[in-house]
Amino acid sequence: MVAAGQDPDTTGPSPGNSRAGRPIVDVHGVDKVYNNGTVALKDVELTVKEGEFVSLLGPSGCGKSTLLRLMAGLGDVTRGEVKWWEQGYDVVGQKGRKLAFVFQNATLMPWARVRKNVRLPLDLNKEKGPETEQRIDQALEMVGLNKFGDAYPRELSGGMQMRVSIARAMVTEPNLLLMDEPFGALDEMTRNKLNDDLLRLWKANGWTVVFVTHSVYEAVYLSNRVVVMAARPGRVIEEVPIEAPYPRGQDFRVSTEFAGYCRRVSEALEVASRQGEEASS
Ligand SMILES: Nc1ncnc2c1ncn2[C@@H]1O[C@H](COP(=O)(O)OP(=O)(O)OP(=O)(O)O)[C@@H](O)[C@H]1O
Structure with missing residues (x-):
């Protein structure tokens, strides 16, 4: 693991290098119909490979959260199947095959200090001892909150609370991280950071x-x-690969390449919105 401030390993797994490629989560022919008859997803196909960073984008109600929750093993599919590490959900939690979910709100326990909030998943797993304390230290350090372990959530800014929530996900040492609009409620500067x-x-x-x-x-x-x-119904209409190299920073944010990708994705989103409106009229 690398602490905050250190240079990340830019040779880590990502498409385009030899460690990428193994499917980590595989959504195949999935429909999701809720009990009230809402068809939230229709015939969704999506494979996310090891080391990828994939975003789900679409108009409100297109099923992004539903799809993410199914990828987290929360709730049943109506049709089709979801696989993790090319197997059923029972492999999740095995060594090297853990997933963690980060919600839109930090969902911290307000009465508990930061350290106790981060420890929650370990407590739930009944994991104790010096090794777990070390993992909490590492997670806090990685999100830049090592000096705030004794603070209460109310003493932290919204961005810092979100970092606690990420540390809480990290402490389980996940390989697959599912994040549902984690920075949606934050101002732009904090979000960029x-x-x-x-x-x-x-x-x-x-x-x-x-x-x-x-x-x-x-x-x-x-x-x-x-x-x-x-x-209406929620479905994947386009996948846009973003081929700009990492690490990405301010230079990328102001580049014509970035603007070009944003235009392309916005156009796809425009088509998505139109299709949704046509389906409901
Ligand atoms: N528990 C539920 N019971 C019934 N319908 C639901 C349930 N959860 C979501 N829906 C419906 O399923 C559809 C997809 O919802 P979902 O929250 O997955 O979309 P979304 O793209 O994440 O939306 P948003 O961007 O607004 O968060 C919507 O029509 C929503 O009203």
Whole structure:
């Protein structure tokens, strides 16, 4: 693991190098119909490979959260199947095959100090001892909060609270990180900073990330691949590979390459929105 401030390992797994390629989560022919009859997903195909950073983007109600939750093993598919590491959900949790979920809100326990919040998943797994304390230290250090272990959530800014939430996911040492609009409620400066932090941690830890966002800019900045979805029924309409090299930084944000990718993704989003409106009229 690499601590905050250190240079990330830019040779980590990502498409284009030899360690990429193994499917980590595989969604095949999936429909999801809720009990009230809402068809949230229809015939969704999506494979996320080891080391990829994939964003799900689409208009409100197109099923991004539903798809992410199914990828987390939360809830059943109506049709089709989801596989993790090319097998059923029972492999998740085995050594080297852990997933973690980060929600839109930091969802911290307000009465507990930062350290105790980060420790929660370890407590739930009944993991104790010096090794777990070390993991908590490492996770706090990686998100730049090593001096805030004794603080209460109310003493932290929104961005810092979100970092605690990421540390809480990291402490389980996941390989697959599923994030549902984690920075949606933050101001742009904080969001940009956390985007950079996230890319650094992604590379340093060799994670595979699936990231839900409403922001074209955020999706393009972060991802290897942007998956654009349409609504009614929720489905994938286009996948846009973002081939700009990492590490990405301010230079990329202001480049014509970035602007070109944003235009392309916005056009796909435009098509998605139109298709959703036509389906509901
Ligand atoms: N538990 C549920 N029961 C019934 N319908 C649901 C449930 N959860 C979501 N839906 C419906 O399924 C569809 C997809 O919802 P979902 O939250 O996955 O979309 P989304 O793309 O994440 O939306 P947003 O961007 O607004 O968060 C919507 O029509 C939503 O109202």
